[in-house]
Amino acid sequence: MFRLGATRLLQANIQNTSRLLATGRCGAIQSTQSINSTTSVTHALARWTPFRTMTTKNTKANTPAINDSNHSTFISGFSTQGNVVGDAQSLSAPLTQFKTKKPTTPGKRWLKRVPRDHLYKGKAVRSLTVAKRGTGGRNNTGRITIRHRGGGHKRRIRVIDWHRMASGEQQVMRLEHDPGRTAWIALLKHEETGQLSYIVAPQGIKPGDMVVSYRSEANEQAQQPAEEDMSSELLDHGITRTAAIDIGNCMPLKMMPVGTIIHNIGLKRNGPAIMARSAGAYAQLIQTGDTGYAQVRLSSGEVRLVPVEACATIGSVSNPDHQHEMLGKAGRSRWMGIRPTVRGMAMNACDHPHGGGRGKSKGNKDPRSPWGVLAKGGKTRKTPNQFVVKPRPRR
Structure with a gap:
């Protein structure tokens, strides 16, 4: 209105x-x-x-x-959804649409979720999942090693293909929601063998698209020209290499042009994807040389050395608006297996160093952890990593 x-x-x-x-x-x-x-x-x-x-x-x-x-005539900063006749320019930038509810309850009033209408509504492929047994944050002796864990909805772990060793084209069958991660996952079907596998869905991929992994030795040799190749064959190799740079394709860093946006970055030649795997994460390839290492700028601003034989996937991770979601109520956190975090001042003296006393007072004690370790005055720097060229900017 x-x-x-x-x-x-x-x-x-x-x-x-x-x-x-x-x-x-x-x-x-x-x-x-x-x-x-x-x-x-x-x-x-x-x-x-x-x-x-x-x-x-x-x-x-x-x-x-x-x-x-x-x-x-014009209005500065005026926001509307229509287009203006004449310039055919919209007055407002495109905004992300979130799913909200009518505020009939306090939990619905603050609920803000990313729409999932494009995701598959059925169950996951049974053969690509394993059972998950809840531990409640306890170890084998029954003691709590991770606090604020327990309960939650029963779930199965989706087995993700972090290596992408299978060569040949694979078709994206559908996009699914994985309760164990923030990004969407894509179900792939190999065109020749018919084998099914899950990968983290890149942003912009849709059912029916084709993705290729150039990680196997056969594909790498096909992309590398021999020394006796002529100029025409080198030109064909350049065209093939350019066509391989597409969203969802997996290949070594040495095959990518500088400036490529990547995710699911490995740290070894035949190792799995380690970095840039969560929702909206991405990195950028900024340098490749003859030293055997490529420089990759992570989303945090850190520049890191990665072996050029290590593989990565083209594009950024899907669901970039996850960071703007709002659960709306505490019960939704309990569904995810997250238990409440109680302040030490609200506990008894036998449960926390800040507990006990009369009223809201911790007894003028130095802030401590539940195990008596001082919370302030500790070291805030880690041992430098030899593979970090430029650390992330600090506030």
């Missing part, structure tokens, strides 16, 4: 400005030639329009001017 009314107000302001300019009644605006910037017109509109707050709000937005016939 508000967006519809705002659009009508915008059209009314444009018509009023055009009429006043034609009759010469508006002293603040005489002609389009006297207006040199978008700011002056916005201020002029704010002096005579009764909707001053609405037209001057959100001045930080980079909104282009709206051309209406022979006169130029």
Whole structure:
């Protein structure tokens, strides 16, 4: 309702400005030639329009001017879903759509989830899953080693193919939700053998797409030209290498051009994917040389050395808007197996060094962990890693 009314107000302001300019009644605006910037017109509109707050709000937005016939009028930072006739430019940038509920309960009021309409609604492939037995954060002796764990919905672990050793084309059958990770997963079917496998779905991939793994020795040799090849064969090799750079394809870092966005990065020649595997994660290949190591910039800003024989997948990980989700209520955390975190001051003296006493007081003690270790004054630096060229920027 508000967006519809705002659009009508915008059209009314444009018509009023055009009429006043034609009759010469508006002293603040005489002609389009006297207006040199978008700011002056916005201020002029704010002096005579009764909707001053609405037209001057959100001045930080980079909104282009709206051309209406022979006169130029525009609203700075005005947000609407429609397109403007003339420039055919939208007044608002595309926003991510989240799934919300009608606020009939407090839990639904703050719920904000990423839509999952494009995901498969059925069960996972049974042969590609293994049973998961909940431990409640306990070890083999029954003692709690990881706090705030326990309960949650029963789930099965999806076996992900982190190596991508199978050569040949594989078709994306469907996208699924994995309760054990934040990103979506894709079910692949090999075109020749018909073998099924799961991979972490890259952003932008859809059912029906083809992905190829160039990790096997046969594919690597096919991509590497021999010394006796002629210039035409080298050109064919370049065309093949360029065609291989597609979302979802897996290949060694030495086969990728500099600047490629990658994820699922391995740290060994035949090792599994280790880095950039969570939702929205990605890295960028910034340098490859003759030293045997490539420089990769991670999403944290850290630049790291990775062997050029190690493999990675083209593109970024799916579900990048996971970081903006809101669970809405504490019960949804319990469904995920996360138990409450109780403050030490709210405990008894026998349970925590901060516990006990009368009222909200920890007895002027130094902040400590439940086991008596001081919380402040410890070391905050780790031993430098020889493979880190540039550490992540710190605040």
